[in-house]
Amino acid sequence: MRDLHLQQLRLNQTQRVRLQTALQKLQDVSPSSAAATVAVADNIPVNHEDGVLKGHGTSELDGQVVATLCGVVERVNKLVYVRTLRARYKPEIGDIIVGRVIEVATKHWRLEINFSQDAVLMLSSMNLPDGIQRRRTATDELNMRSIFEENDVICAEVRGFQHDGSLHLQARSLKYGKLKSGQLLTVPPYLIKRRKQHFHHLENYGVDLILGCNGFIWIGEHVETSNGVMEGDGGNKVEESNESSSHSVPLGEKGQRLMSLETRQHICQIANAVRVLSTLGFSLTTEGILEAAKASISLGINTKDMLGAEFHVQTAEREVGRRMSLLRKKG
Template identity: 25%
Template sequence: MTGLILNEREIVIPGDKIASGMDYLPGNGAFREEEDIYSLQLGLVSLNGRFVKVIPLTGKYFPKEGDIVIGRVSDVGFGMWMIDIGCAYSAILNMRETPEFIDKGADLSHYYDFNDVIIAEVTKVVRYKDVSLTMKGQGLRKINGGKIIDITPSKVPRVIGKQGSMINMIKEGTGCNIVVGQNGKVWIKGDKVEDEVKATEVILKIEHESHTQGLTDTIKKMLEGN
């Protein structure tokens, strides 16, 4: 028998056979042995064209170039800031990578101080130990007000949805401004505390039930108060 053995979004454990034959190629979280593709980890089967991937149900954040992340200033150094983005090593934000013009020798804490929270983009990753950030780009800025919640980084695509469908529905249903970082940090800011609480409950429900069928309808009803 050739082709897919398991359906998309089915839960697999390490060693589960997902597909047989050469029509499919192993992606992240999967490997080939002879003509069969197996899972490397506990997760959900995901298809992208001919590629078969396994999205981990749990896991830490591993930064990639181009990721939009939410981080907290953990240290102010000479000409740069150290930013905690939730991975094993702090990321570096050079003073030249901020939207402001900063004079050489200026007190950097006047711009971004300890514990300030920012939205930034990952520009370079070297073995996860050397991570560089930039704040030059649309929507990249310091965050003021609102709240930050943490979700499992692997659940971020489910919270965002296809072409942003899920997160846009949450924004419209709660009236909140929401930014989802690829590192699992989510910023929520609404006009009222109740709106932020509602958005938080919805996002956490998606995280906990990301593997279930009909989740979009469930969330829609939740936002409508049914």
């Protein structure tokens, strides 16, 4: 998949050689991960004396275990299977996800979350705008569109699966809810590892970064509230903060607070750093994203030029240097 994205870059001969050299060095630095990557019909080394169990993405041919999918070989005790890299998101309970509303239905919203099915957010599974915990009434159901409507971007948590296989979400905390004033990016889900913290405030940029486990990444403006929750976290306290600050900032045609030019530039800068790392197939972490953004500043590269071929090559070469230094420290 990385090769497909790299083919879209307009690399000259020198840049192509530099990039291939950097990627080859990355494979040499981490041979264990490179050896685990297989394509269709590749042999998977196993010990038949241990009674190996062939799992998903594997088959037996002439006494050898071969891969029927492109991906990474995973081993769990005696089970051997291939985890496809281009597969859709596979939800787990407790995952932080970012999705887009595609339908306002009876007592629930339907969201696109890069899953094989649409997710469901029940009206009873989220905080009401007034912040009061109470039973949902017919009036609340009639006012659902005033909370979320089509094309709204929402952050939520995976609650569980229903008997019919549908995925249910919840947004009962103030850190979940509608996200505004930012960009929504889509990357392969395998580039985002499950961590304890998926909400990040980039103080030097005045930007909030949400790494959704489903491959949807939100980069938006940060607005402090009385309880320190980001603007996109939803809830009545956020609305009060916006109202109180409306007198000191310019307003748009619809009375919405306008984002400063500096903040817009920072959002685009962080977004382009994510795009570069995703194109190269590197894992997306806060540290890696910030390092790429700082590198563009130190090299004097404009935000729009970050998507050029030269910065992709420099990012790959910088990653080689980082991993080599880590190996020297361990040695």
